[in-house]
Amino acid sequence: MKRLSLGRKLFLTADYLFLTGLAILCLLPLVNVLAISFSSSTAATANLVKFWPIDFNLKSYTYALSKPEFADAYWVSFKRILIGTPVNIVLTLLVAYPLSKDDRLFRWRKYYSWAFIFTMLFSGGLIPWYMTIKTLGLIDTFWALVLPGAVPVFSVILLLNFFRGIPKEIEEAALIDGCSHWRILWRIFLPLSAPAVATITLFALVGHWNSWFDGLILMNKTEHYPLQSYLQTLVISFDLKIMNVKEAELLSQINNRTLKASQIFLAALPIMLTYPFLQKYFMKGIVMGSVKG
């Protein structure tokens, strides 16, 4: 190995420093708001909080968690993930498998594929979409959050490109042994596509957790709001609704700012705990799916 030149050493040092600084800079806004959420109301109002909490306390969190609206919203989001994600994954697998076959094996493949692809190219737009769901009577029901996005076409494409990479011989051998396609999908394709399935699962999870617009327009009653729709009403406008005495007392010790901050982090927490563990899968999955030559 050749010794590094002085210029190269300087460059590498600068590069390390720059990227470390960049990563910190990206996180500082979050750190600041996190620090505010743990600080006392007086410190937050006086603008003393920078990147470390002042007068550390959990009052904002206690208050946020004690509100029934917040618990309701958390429950709706949880239910949405629990039911919505499996629906997405199962439908994606079922659609991607036949569409990954050769035209020779599945003559209708082309027509079906275009039926799905076309929805990525063109859409009816917001109003007709809303009116369709309304006509179906799904407004204010839980299923309005699950069914309209049941087939994520982008994930279907990602997965079917992955399926194409699986050697045909495996499938042919299984067919000769009398395996059905259902079994091939379940026992061979699914285990072999772990990185792709992990990627689409992550997309589905994050997508369901982060969706707020559908909740906002498809739910009339706020108790049906998923967490992010509920949070949207807080972040954009904070109105002091009717409070009882106990709430008013608690609210004097916290304030709008610390309360918002704590709710933001309660909503971000599940994602922050999940995505780092799926990183090695989704990086591989994204590259496989999006830049297929």
Added chain:
Amino acid sequence: MKSSWRRELPFHIMVWPGLLAVLIFSYVPMAGIVIAFEKFIPSKGIFQSPWIGFDNFRFLFEQPDFAQIIRNTVVIAVAKIVAGLVASIGFALLLNELGKAFFKRTIQTLVYLPHFLSWIILGGILIDILSPSEGIVSWALGLIGIDAPFFLGSSSWFPFTLVVSDVWKEFGFGAIVYLAALTSIDPTHYEAAVIDGADRWRQTWHVTLPGIAPIVVLMVTLSLGNVLNAGFDQVFILLSPTVMDTGDIIDTWVYRMGLVNAQYGLATAVGLFKSVISSILIVASFVLASKFANYRVF
């Protein structure tokens, strides 16, 4: 013939549940586009409302703020595409120079974080840190003697704030494809360049950049389809009455006109206008991508 039908039957059964969902929630709304050509009255429904042809469109094009909204949308969207591309490629190149795998992975994990958070969460954070009176950004700028502008409340700064915060959210995630392209460059090219006496800069110029050029071309062409997508979530969260003149985009306009003001016909017409132009752009980008980068979607 009959046997091949039976052989393919499981495939049909597998496709249909998904197809049904798409038919109901994507194709039925497409039929609902007729509202754009009607003076839609909710109590009369789609079939009874009076047909007015292109009147909705004519009315729109006569509105002075319509051109403004289109311009805002294109300006914000294009600025985001360009800034995002430059930031992602720059980041990928700088990260690729480093040897330590652990360091690289840690940096990546950290910069991905905003990608996975919703605009509700990031919007809440931005509203707090960018507040002129109590935000940390105005404090930090004050340290170096700069009077912070009202990033979210001044119409000259608002588009800038949108673009920078969008880059913040997406540049790390956008770098994934470039990092993958960088690692797949054949190392013998570098060895050959070294033998020819190329220093690091020349290696970057003659090996690295040509190595990722195809993927850059591909990403640029595919982003063509997003020229009318200025990012509804972000703009909706951050938009306020004081920045309407530079911040209002097609999607927020459709939402207000349709779901808030109940002008269904007009809102659908604008949505259709956007859909048609977007599809033309997407198809064009696919055609260009398959021509220049040998890309196919499926």
